[in-house]
Amino acid sequence: MISDLEADARTEAEAIIKEAESQVAEKKKYAEKQVASLLAEARKKVEEQAEAIEKRALSAADLEIKRRAMGARDAVMRDIMSRVEQRLVTLIDDASRYRPILVGWIAEAAVGLGAEKAEVNASEKERNLIDPSLLSEASAQVQARINQEIELTLSAEPPLKSQGVILTAADGRTAFNNQVRTRLQRHQRQIRTLIYDALFTDNRKEQR
Amino acid sequence: MPEIRDRRLLAGREYIGADKIDGPLIFVSKTHPVGYRELIECVDKQGHVRLGIVLESSTSVVVAQVFEGTTGLTLPDTRVRFSGEPPTISVSKEMLGRMFNGLGLPIDGGPPPRGDIDLDVNGMAINPTSRQYPRDFIQTGISVIDGMNTLIRGQKLPIFSGNGLPHNELAAQIARQARIRGTATEFAVVFAAMGVKHDVAQFFIRSFEESGVLENVALFLSLADDPSIERLITPRTALTLAEHLAFNEDMHVLVIMTDMTNYCESLREISTIRGEIPSRKGYPGYLYSDLAELYERSGMIKGHKGSITSLPILTMPNDDISHPIPDLSGYITEGQIVFEREMDGRGIYPPVAGLPSLSRLMKDGIGEGMTREDHPHLASQLFAAYSYVKDVRNLASVIGEEELTPLDHNYLEFGKAFEQKFVSQRKDENRTIEQTLDMGWEVLRSLPVEELHRITEEEIEKYYGA
Structure with missing residues (x-):
């Protein structure tokens, strides 16, 4: 009887051990699977993060290159503009060359102003060049361009600080600023386009 | 007075002294003939130039609005120049990766970009006969949009939101994730901020930076502390660049405009100062056509490869969808994504209300060959079932949940799963x-198969049992 009981107990114990072993194996398998899936997920996440970091870094670098290139071009542009201004300033001392330029600026301002009487003001050096004959030359140019008579006189106002002329209508209602800096600003877009086309067009084509 | 042929010379003529300054408006009398929407330059006593635009022009007086405001301008010392042309912007691809103010001037410390072409910022609505019907599905990666309110390339789909709701997060997520399936096309994002706070602008910039797309984004910022009048020109400037990128550079452009409500407020402010007869809630009678001028610049044009998809964001005052701004926007755009505050309160992101949200172009961009063959029926079934969920929830609030039928309980379960699994998703x-x-x-499996009236037998066999 005892040996029977022992045998039963052994069988039962073996069955329990077997079941336990199978459960352990199953759990191990499940755990391994989970670890693998977690690893794969982590790897995927790391890859994604690395990709995102790479993308961000490349984008930032591209942007910086673009910024620096634009900065360099702008510096060249500003340098050219300031050289133009300086060159015009030195021209004042050469009265024979500067006189027709001044006449042209006054006539242009008079056309833009559209008044019948106007006062002309300019910097001190330029005012020395403005005499009645220069003003009548400018009036004649206006007459030729728009077939309108204009009476020009030198302004009694204090001289301007920078180069160029300002015409003010006799009634004080309108004015035309034809100073060098304002002129350059007015035509800035066209000037910039000219410079860009002359200096950077090939680069731009390559960039595209 | 003879006519001056050279318009550039007229642009140099200065009118000394203004007749009246009222808010952002400046009145100048006895000028030469000036055009409507002509660009003006106001020079103050210190020589600082401010830009503006002509609103009214007659033989006696010209009324213009100054974008940077009139603070500091005095009547006798203000000089006004009329440029003889509408406000233009020099546009080019170089503008991508840059930040500009509402007028298109750089504010990122960099030089002005070299433009390829000068374009009038007022632009024009796309001619309806030259429009190409939008059909290409844009995958945003957001289930409630892709599945239920599909965004189509060239569509204008506004987000109707409310104060404090995560519309910015959603817009940024769309901008980060949106892509056309199976095509490697050049894309760009043009972002226009009107009257938003610095933190909102920073949020978008950071979001674009972190996702590495900033080099494809052009930002036009007219923030809350900028003159309100600048907000009126900001979306126009942004859309002008978008048009250039889309129709001259063949790029696919996503335009995000936030917050359209601030834009409309500025419009109302100007209208009131001009003494115009107010319409609904004090907004001008031309609010509809003004909004249409902006929205109708989006789309696709026959013969052009590029497109403009527009995502305007507007916050509904008091969450009122019948307010003139969402109401009129809804008439012009091709659907809307509506946010629900109650869903946001329950922590659902994005809190997109299933029933009032709609994409009118969805039907032409989904299904076999575009998304998947079951998409149209599935979307219809989800909509119908969710609609019934709303009825059941109302019923339960009256008679109590325990009195509901088992089928109604199934629907409640579906509603919960729909909102928490399908609608709700992480921001990344x-x-x-x-x-x-x-x-x-998966969420439809909460319902018995007999309830799936909008789905074919084949689809049920293929997907429901899977």
Whole structure:
């Protein structure tokens, strides 16, 4: 009887051990699977993060290159503009060359102003060049361009600080600023386009 | 007075002294003939130039609005120049990766970009006869949009939101994740901020930076502390660049405009100062046509490869969808994504209300060959079932949940699963359309098969039992 009981107990114990072993194996398998899936997920996440970091870094670098290139071009542009201004300033001392330029600026301002009487003001050096004959030359140019008579006189106002002329209508209602800096600003877009086309067009084509 | 042929010379003529300054408006009398919407330059006593635009022009007086405001301008010392042309912007691809103010001037410390072409910022609505019907599906990675309110390339789909709701997060997520399936096309994002706070602008910049797309983004910022009048020109400037990129550079452009409500407020402010007869809630009678001028610049044009897809964001005052701004926007755009505050309160992101949200172009961009063959029926079934959920919830609030039938309980379960699994997703979660549709089938399994009236037998066999 005892040996029977022992045998039963052994069988039962073996069955329990077997079941336990199978459960352990199953759990191990499940755990391994989970670890693998977690690893794969982590790897995927790391890859994604690395990709995102790479993308961000490349984008930032591209942007910086673009910024620096634009900065360099702008510096060249500003340098050219300031050289133009300086060159015009030195021209004042050469009265024979500067006189027709001044006449042209006054006539242009008079056309833009559209008044019948106007006062002309300019910097001190330029005012020395403005005499009645220069003003009548400018009036004649206006007459030729728009077939309108204009009476020009030198302004009694204090001289301007920078180069160029300002015409003010006799009634004080309108004015035309034809100073060098304002002129350059007015035509800035066209000037910039000219410079860009002359200096950077090939680069731009390559960039595209 | 003879006519001056050279308009550039007229642009140099200065009128000394203004007749009246009223808010952002400046009145100048006895000028030469000036055009409507002509650009003006106001020079103050210190020589600082401010830009503006002509609103009214007659033989006696010209009324113009100054974008940077009139603070500091005095009547006798203000000089006004009329440029003889509308406000223009020099546009080019170089503008991508840069930040500009509402007038298109750089504010990132960099030099002005070299433009390829000068364009009038007022632009023009796309001619209806030259429009190409939009059909290409844009995958945003957001289930409730891709599955239920599909965004189509060239569509104008506004987000109707409310103060404090996560519309900015959603817009940024769309901008980060949006892509056309199976095509490697050049894309760009043009972002226009009107009257938003610095933190909102920073949020977008950071979001674009972190996702590495900033080099494809042009930002036009007219923030809350900028003159309100500048907000009126900001979306126009942004859309002008978008048009150039789309129709001259063949790029696919996503335009995000936030917050359109601030834009409309500025419009109302100007209208009131001009003494115009107010219409609904004090907005001008031309609010509809003004909004249409902006929205109708989006789309696709026959013969052009590029497109403009527009995502205007507007916050509904008091969450009122019948307010003139959402109401009129809804008439012009091709659907809307509506946010629900109650869903946001329950922590659902994005809190997109299922029933009032709609994409009118969805039907032409989904299905076999575009997304998946079951998409149209699945979306219809989800909509119908969710609609019934709303009825059941109302009923339950009256008679109590325990009195509901077992079927109604199934619907409640479906509603919960729909909102928490299908609608709700992480802010960085990018789901493919297949994942979205599979998710749709998963939530539909809360319902017995007899309830799926809008789905074919084959689809049920293929997807419901899977």
